Amino acid sequence: MTPTVGAAPAMPVTGAVLEAARAAARDAALPAYIYDLAHLRAHLARIRSGLAHAGPRLSLLHAVKANPDAGLVRTIARHVDGLEVASGGELAHVLAVAPGAGLAFGGPGKTDGELAAALDASVDRFHAESLRELRRLDRLARQRGTTADVLLRCNIPLDGSSAGPEGAALVMGGTPSPFGMDPETADQAAALIADLAAIRFVGVHAHLASGLGPTACAATAQSILSWAEAFAARHGLALEEVNVGGGMSVDYARPEATFDWDEYGRLMAQVLDRHPGIRVRIEPGRAVSAYSGWYATRVLDLKRSHGSWFAVCAGGTHHLRTPAAKGHSQPLAVVPAASGRADAEVADEPVTFVGQLCTPKDLLAADVPVESLAVGDLVVFGMAGAYAHNISHTGFLMHPEPTVVHVGE
Numbered sequence: 001m002t003p004t005v006g007a008a009p010a011m012p013v014t015g016a017v018l019e020a021a022r023a024a025a026r027d028a029a030l031p032a033y034i035y036d037l038a039h040l041r042a043h044l045a046r047i048r049s050g051l052a053h054a055g056p057r058l059s060l061l062h063a064v065k066a067n068p069d070a071g072l073v074r075t076i077a078r079h080v081d082g083l084e085v086a087s088g089g090e091l092a093h094v095l096a097v098a099p100g101a102g103l104a105f106g107g108p109g110k111t112d113g114e115l116a117a118a119l120d121a122s123v124d125r126f127h128a129e130s131l132r133e134l135r136r137l138d139r140l141a142r143q144r145g146t147t148a149d150v151l152l153r154c155n156i157p158l159d160g161s162s163a164g165p166e167g168a169a170l171v172m173g174g175t176p177s178p179f180g181m182d183p184e185t186a187d188q189a190a191a192l193i194a195d196l197a198a199i200r201f202v203g204v205h206a207h208l209a210s211g212l213g214p215t216a217c218a219a220t221a222q223s224i225l226s227w228a229e230a231f232a233a234r235h236g237l238a239l240e241e242v243n244v245g246g247g248m249s250v251d252y253a254r255p256e257a258t259f260d261w262d263e264y265g266r267l268m269a270q271v272l273d274r275h276p277g278i279r280v281r282i283e284p285g286r287a288v289s290a291y292s293g294w295y296a297t298r299v300l301d302l303k304r305s306h307g308s309w310f311a312v313c314a315g316g317t318h319h320l321r322t323p324a325a326k327g328h329s330q331p332l333a334v335v336p337a338a339s340g341r342a343d344a345e346v347a348d349e350p351v352t353f354v355g356q357l358c359t360p361k362d363l364l365a366a367d368v369p370v371e372s373l374a375v376g377d378l379v380v381f382g383m384a385g386a387y388a389h390n391i392s393h394t395g396f397l398m399h400p401e402p403t404v405v406h407v408g409e
């Protein structure tokens, strides 16, 4: 195996998480996901205070697909203006764990059953993905004697300036994609809506990129708003609201470099000034919860192979798929076993951390310089609060599921 990913940065671990990891080790409950809800609340408070610069016309939704963990969703729901769900499963889950939260229903391939459930749950906003979906939503709403408030999800070109100096990790706008409607289809949707009695046009939705810093994010919002205004004006539609999506950057190589919500809020204040009267929504996922989750495990075996050290950890990428999915080293902290620590086998050498799966892809972090490491030591991976547990193929190799612990409730 030749790991090709970058070295993992050291990860700060909160006291509560450390304590929970040690307790889980004593109780034979590792590997464990540990969510620090106090850490999450503090993070949400920083996000809100940054967004406050832009005033009440900017609202914050959270994309539940980042992590449906009930404790996280419940905590987040108290600090945001609504939740974006992208499946019938997420919808039912959120109705159960965070009743009363404002809801937007997005995502491709919504079934009739899902649309009907969303109508019955009085979801506030539907993000329409296609002409066919609009027609089906209209029929289902009419059958129920209700109407659906709709944002047309549009796949529009981002003008070059939107990329900004920070660049985008993943641009999904203006290129062929299964998401939303291209400008030509959006024009057809505008014409169609005039004939759909149960569809109320509220505005436009566009989630076009991810991994953007504040400048590029605000520039993207500006492009979307300008496009949406021209679109609505061309079709004589009243534009009330524009959802500019999520995608705020999370840098796994620099855990301390969180998205600058203050800067973003100030830039968005200028964007909103240029578009009076329009409500703007954002719906970040990763940048909200990534930092408040840790995946704690322990070293089962240490071996040297052709000159390189490998630490085989309990669990692996079937629990924490993030490093495999993104091709990075997950930031980590080594915590010496509390008691009976064997003499360290490795001292001041780089170690590659892998899991228990019989595949070279089960790579958690490559060539991490460690001071000392012994079998039994705890390894606590950070930035595991989003797109981590819930995107992992936990059935692979039939190892046990990780336990889940909440601290700071």
Ligand SMILES: *Cc1c(COP(=O)(O)O)cnc(C)c1O
Pocket (backbone or CB within 6 Å): 063, 065, 066, 084, 106, 107, 207, 210, 211, 245, 246, 247, 248, 283, 284, 285, 286, 287
């Ligand atoms: C995934 C997704 C988001 C959240 O993206 P993040 O990168 O996690 O912020 C928001 N909106 C839509 C439509 C999405 O598909």
